[in-house]
Amino acid sequence: MRNLAEKWPAAPDWATAVLNKDGLGVRTLSGLNQLLVSGNLSAWSKASGLAGEGVGAGAVASGDAYVVRIARDRVLAVGEQPLPIAAGWHEGGFAVSVMDAGLHVFEIEGPGLAGLVARATTLDPQQASRSASVLFAGVNVLFYRFGHADRARLHVDRGFAPYLWEWLEQSSGL
Numbered sequence: 001m002r003n004l005a006e007k008w009p010a011a012p013d014w015a016t017a018v019l020n021k022d023g024l025g026v027r028t029l030s031g032l033n034q035l036l037v038s039g040n041l042s043a044w045s046k047a048s049g050l051a052g053e054g055v056g057a058g059a060v061a062s063g064d065a066y067v068v069r070i071a072r073d074r075v076l077a078v079g080e081q082p083l084p085i086a087a088g089w090h091e092g093g094f095a096v097s098v099m100d101a102g103l104h105v106f107e108i109e110g111p112g113l114a115g116l117v118a119r120a121t122t123l124d125p126q127q128a129s130r131s132a133s134v135l136f137a138g139v140n141v142l143f144y145r146f147g148h149a150d151r152a153r154l155h156v157d158r159g160f161a162p163y164l165w166e167w168l169e170q171s172s173g174l
Contacts, residue, residue: 008162009162009166011161011162011165012162012165014028014030014104014161015028015030017165019168019169022110022112023110023111023112024108024109024110024111024112024113024116025108025109025110026106026107026108026165026168027106027107028104028105028106028107028161029105029106029107029153030105031080032078032079032080032100032105033077033078033079033080033081033082033083033100034076034077034078034098034099034100034102034103034105034155035076035077035083035085035087035096035097035098035099036070036074036075036076036096036097036098036099037074037075037076037077037094037095037096037097038073038074038094038095038097039073039093039094039095040073040092040093040094041053041073041075041094043090043092043093043094044075044085044090044092044094044096046092047085047090047092047094048077048083048084048085049084050065050066050067050077050083052067053067053069053075053130054066054067054068054069054070054075054076054132055067055068055069055128055132055144055145056069056128056129056130056131056132056144057121057123057128057129057131057132057133057134057143057144058123058124058126058127058128058129058143058144058145059128059129059132059144059145060144060145060146060147060148060149061078061144061145061146061147061153062146062147064079064080064081065077065078065079065080065081065083066078066079068132068142068144068155069130069131069132070131070132070133070142071131071133076099076103076132076142076155078155101158102157102158103142103155103156103157103158104155104156104157104158104160104161105153105154105155105156106153106154106156106161106164106165106168107146107151107152107153108151108152108153108154108168109150109151109152110150111150113149113150113151113152114126116168116171117143117152119171120136120137120167120171121134121135121136121143122135123143132144136154136156136164137164137167137168137171138167139156139157139160139163139164140156140157141154141155141156141164142154142155142156
C-alpha cells in the first residue's frame with residue numbers, strides 16, 4: 001500500500017523551531033492552558049473569576065490569564081497556570097472543554113507584523129473586531145495581539161500547524 005505521508009513535509013520540532021528575519025520572529029508557545037467555553041458566558045465568568053467579553057481579532061490581550069472571543073456564546077480562556085474551573089457541563093448553563101492538545105499556539109512578533117497580517121487576512125490590522133476567529137492563510141485561527149501592538153498570537157487546530165508554519169516560512173520571507 002502506498003504511504004501517503006511521504007508526500008507531506010515532516011513537522012518541525014516545535015520545541016526548537018524559530019523563524020527570524022527582518023525584525024519579525026515566529027515561535028511556538030507551549031504550556032498554555034486553553035479552555036473552550038460554550039453557553040452562558042456570564043455564569044462562566046462568575047464561576048471562573050475571568051471577567052470581560054474577551055478580545056477579538058486585532059485587540060490586545062494581556063496578563064497571566066485572559067479570554068479570547070470566538071462567538072456570541074463561545075470563548076477560549078487562556079492561562080499560563082491551570083485555570084480554576086473543571087471541564088464538563090456546569091449547572092450555570094455552560095460547558096468547558098480542555099483544548100491544550102487540540103490547539104497549537106504561534107507567537108509572532110516584530111515591526112513587520114502588520115504586513116504579514118495584510119498578506120494572510122482581509123483584516124484591517126489597525127482595527128479590532130469582536131471575534132478573534134478569522135481566516136488566516138486559508139485556515140481558521142484565533143488571532144489577537146498580546147502585550148503590545150507588535151506581538152500577536154495565533155491558535156490553530158494542531159493538524160494545521162505544519163501547514164501554517166510552512167506558509168509563514170514561504171510568505172513572510174522568514
